[in-house]
Amino acid sequence: MKIERNQILALSLTLLLSLSTFAIIMPAANAEENGETSGNVEIDPQWRNIWYKFETPLVTLIFPASGKKPMFLWWYTNDNSTIYVVKFKGVIEYLLLDKPYYQRRLNADNDTINAIAWKDYIEPKLRFRYGYGNWGYNWAVNQFLGLLLGLHRAFLPFSACNWTLAPPELVVDGVSSYWSFNFTLTEVYGHPGFQFAENNIQIRCRFYNTTTMETPDETHPEYNYTVAAGQLKFDFVVSHWEWNIDKINQFAKNNEIEIPVNKTGLALWINMASIKLEDISAAENEVQNQYQETVETKSQMQAASINDDYYPVTENQTQNEYERQVRVTSSFRNRTRVQYAKVEGNFSGFLEFVPWARLLDDTGATVDYVNVTASYIAAGGHLRLFICYPYFGNYTLEHDPTIGLASAPLIPMLVTPTLLAILIGATIAIALAVMAVKLRKKPVNMVGVQ
Template sequence: METKNRNIMILGTVIMVLLTATPMISTALAQASPIYYSYQSGQLTLQTDKIIVRVTGLSGAGSNNMPHIIFWNPDDNNTIYHLKFIQLIEFIDSNGDQVFQYNEIATGNPVFSFASSQWNFSGFVEEENGVSCNFTLDSSKIPVGILNLSDFEFILAVHIYSTDHQITVAGENTTINALYEVKVDIIMKGWDWKTSNPNTMLALRVDLTWQTGAEAQLKMGLPGGHSIEAGTVINQGEEKKINNTATIQEQINFTGTDSETLAYFKYIDVAEDDLGPLNVTASYATTQSGLKIYLCYPKWTGTLVHDPTVGVTENILSILPFFLTPIFLILVSVVVVSAFGGILVLKRNGKL
């Protein structure tokens, strides 16, 4: 009888240890969120368990020299999002709306296409709470035409963080969400301005597109809540202004069938140069499966820095209580099977 009681106590202890280990395993899984990064054959990869980001198009076979950021949620490999840097356009804001329209391009067509450029990769820098790297335009290899950009500097500074990271712009704070977002600083200096008109601005065109099996069902959500259905046609020359919201951060969403946000491109509506803050505005037209975004900057002094970000939203499984997730159910199954197996062994040996 004493032996049976001892065996029952041992079995009970094993079950308790397994159950106690469950939340410990949960904590370990939550803390084990490394950032994987690599650069091979002209392709950059940044990856966490929340987002996968690739930067292509800068060198190697098939490159077109246009920085192309591809990102997606690893829980949804069927929908891929794209941010592509296309060109810089000097324009005169003749209608006073502070954004780009195609008929406002300055005399002489001072347009620089990134397709005519080459890039240098800095290598990775491991920071206290993340990883960063730079892609720098090789201005020495830009052909001289209407624009002389031999002294022009353009840098894409890429950052991903393992913990939430706060930045301050123009006295206001904003947070880069750890593991879900990648910040892409735009740094410019030495643009060859072709006009002295006080309304002269520079537009950076970036294209936002997506690939998905349900392409016709996706739409784009602009700051302020305005949505653009897939297939909407806004032609070149009909660019619309994106009205800034009351917050410092503007966000353009990729939205699904239920208007839920799946991924996004966001930017602070303030940049900074050597003298302080500058307002950033934007206009847009459409592509076959997305938007042409024109980020607009007034003439600046010295070096201009602007902070866009791409990101994905949390998958529903990642925000469920742990006891509702598949991992927990598997662990519980292991506990139950182990306990049941132990009981059968004890019964077979006549000890229970």
């Protein structure tokens, strides 16, 4: 068939669009395809006399060698200009009312329980049962006020706890290879009522040398996920949590009142920040002085990509806004990803998690799987992320966040210098082809396939 000049131009435009699309998606594909292994792992158990360090050709990971605080820093090995920080800040017991996720205005402390549970659930039913001002009513009121004084605080800060590190050990099981180490909360300081948390909160860590698909319970193969080589996977584990709502419910039952337990949950508070190498001393100050919270003050994080939604974090929104909900998918294979958004560079850090958690009994057997929600808020140069778990009674909760590196989100700049060079080169090639056809002054003949 014969192709006229305008048809060549149309083909040229199509080629340009195809090259544009390929150039846009190419960085993501290359970044995610890190191979089946992370390469050789170099280990320094006393880097700068403070950190335990893993270094691979792709990623460098450090964490406190003393185990004082569950804080993790990592960066692209060939570019340490940006260091990503994830700090496990603490856990918060909260009330679930109109929103299925954590908001700080609903911390399950005595003030909030008194203002909400008492006002909306308990007092009206006591009044109905005993009559306002009667002896039974007054006795119940005094008993409830005494109960409030015995509740633990809603927030348990991990900086007020002693953490013990079980040092890394290499595990090779035939299908995977990883370095295993654990942070265990062994003592609580200055927070009465939280002694039950001692030895009952763990952060089990696995730094993978090989890409591995994990299935926590072989009897439920549909609950699985893949961890890539060079990624650090956590098992956040809470056992025998003592719920404030249980104490309130016991009082309520004694007075023939019922408060649904699904009105409460437990949130894991994680701070996400990024610093420069020259500011690593701020993180080191936290390790050496456990009660300090200084790394966030040096953070230069500008934005996050939360399930592909761009969210700036430079302003402190905690003064005038409440936490927003992360849209968590219910699909077992999908994950929620919070990624550091940056303009320059091929890689950026991320934290992701599956939208379900496992409940176990005292034998370690799986009892149930529960949905996981999340909320977040900008806190001035860093992001507060709250991973939210529904009431799980006296069972053990196990959930699996992961940190690592991926292709940098193309936000807000879509046309990178590399893409621009590809487009310019393609345009020149197409222009030369059109000129050649013009000089010939005749159609281009193509042999059709019969």
